[in-house]
Amino acid sequence: MHETMVAQSLLSTISAEAAKRSAKPVSAKISCGVLNAINDDVLCFAFDAIAKDTACEGMKLEIEHKQLQGRCKSCAEIFEFELCQPVCPKCGSGDFELQPDAALVLEEIEFSTE
Numbered sequence: 001m002h003e004t005m006v007a008q009s010l011l012s013t014i015s016a017e018a019a020k021r022s023a024k025p026v027s028a029k030i031s032c033g034v035l036n037a038i039n040d041d042v043l044c045f046a047f048d049a050i051a052k053d054t055a056c057e058g059m060k061l062e063i064e065h066k067q068l069q070g071r072c073k074s075c076a077e078i079f080e081f082e083l084c085q086p087v088c089p090k091c092g093s094g095d096f097e098l099q100p101d102a103a104l105v106l107e108e109i110e111f112s113t114e
């Protein structure tokens with residue numbers, strides 16, 4: 001399952017970072033594109049399951065879904081593409097190209113300060 005693989009890779013990255021700092025991670029912020037289709041609940045559940053008995057146990061994951069972006073061919077404006085209104089918000093042109101979907105990124109990890 002997609003989310004399980006993502007959870008595993010997050011866990012290994014966070015564990016490595018935690019070991020480097022000798023600190024306990026309490027939460028992490030992740031962002032991904034809408035086409036990545038990560039299910040928040042499934043990911044958190046998968047993460048909880050594999051994080052049990054590790055330094056990451058009980059961590060909170062916050063997932064931000066980034067909108068697909070379009071780039072206007074007339075004025076080069078980069079904007080958040082919306083299916084219900086697929087035009088450039090700056091000049092109103094419908095001639096644009098879609099930018100690649102945002103990758104899954106681990107934005108930040110918060111560690112316990114104790």
Ligand SMILES: [Zn+2]
Nearest residue numbers: 072075088091
């Ligand atoms: Zn434009």
